[in-house]
Amino acid sequence: NAGVMQNPRHLVRRRGQEARLRCSPMKGHSHVYWYRQLPEEGLKFMVYLQKENIIDESGMPKERFSAEFPKEGPSILRIQQVVRGDSAAYFCASSSEGWRGQPQHFGDGTRLSIL
Amino acid sequence: AQTVTQSQPEMSVQEAETVTLSCTYDTSESNYYLFWYKQPPSRQMILVIRQEAYKQQNATENRFSVNFQKAAKSFSLKISDSQLGDTAMYFCAFILISSGSARQLTFGSGTQLTVLP
Numbered sequence: 001n002a003g004v005m006q007n008p009r010h011l012v013r014r015r016g017q018e019a020r021l022r023c024s025p026m027k028g029h030s031h032v033y034w035y036r037q038l039p040e041e042g043l044k045f046m047v048y049l050q051k052e053n054i055i056d057e058s059g060m061p062k063e064r065f066s067a068e069f070p071k072e073g074p075s076i077l078r079i080q081q082v083v084r085g086d087s088a089a090y091f092c093a094s095s096s097e098g099w100r101g102q103p104q105h106f107g108d109g110t111r112l113s114i115l
Numbered sequence: 116a117q118t119v120t121q122s123q124p125e126m127s128v129q130e131a132e133t134v135t136l137s138c139t140y141d142t143s144e145s146n147y148y149l150f151w152y153k154q155p156p157s158r159q160m161i162l163v164i165r166q167e168a169y170k171q172q173n174a175t176e177n178r179f180s181v182n183f184q185k186a187a188k189s190f191s192l193k194i195s196d197s198q199l200g201d202t203a204m205y206f207c208a209f210i211l212i213s214s215g216s217a218r219q220l221t222f223g224s225g226t227q228l229t230v231l232p
Contacts, residue, residue, distance in 0.1 A: 045219035
């Protein structure tokens with residue numbers, strides 16, 4: 001499967017725990033985007049990364065949330081000390097270029113549930 | 116800031132008929148792309164069609180076509196010969212393409228389309 005791979009598909013955490021969401025972009029893609037979809041809403045941008053760099057994190061909460069895209073390995077979205085309001089679907093997308101309108105291809109998402 | 120508005124939360128259409136989903140957007144920029152994404156019950160996000168703002172010709176992709184009215188900032192999606200598999204949430208999305216600008220997709224709130232047998 002050469003598409004965007006996200007894991008896990010479903011993640012359950014208790015309040016106060018940490019959640020780690022992984023995203024492997026499509027082969028040849030070096031631009032990764034994370035979006036959050038709350039129930040009954042559209043997707044909202046969180047963060048845009050290239051290899052080893054955060055380009056735009058304007059949509060990501062300042063506290064508890066962090067993202068990385070290391071030289072080797074998948075992109076990671078980390079949520080520390082999760083709260084009920086973090087329950088959502090988190091989508092990762094990748095593209096071959098960041099600003100020429102190349103379509104962003106999405107993974108299947110990670111559904112995060114907070115107990 | 117860019118905004119995308121989908122004013123139809125829900126729509127339905129009979130199988131084999133044609134349906135049009137509306138989308139309007141607001142931007143002061145001139146270089147951008149517009150997209151329609153489909154999210155079926157499986158919750159995947161699937162790219163349906165895209166339109167470059169500098170192209171006057173409307174994009175088509177098999178049964179899917181758009182009516183792009185740049186002056187009116189309107190970007191509607193027409194689905195011809197609707198099929199049961201078209202049942203999904205449809206999202207209109209916008210992205211700037213000028214270097215140095217924001218590169219994230221801005222999504223509308225979605226239109227839930229149900230194709231009736």
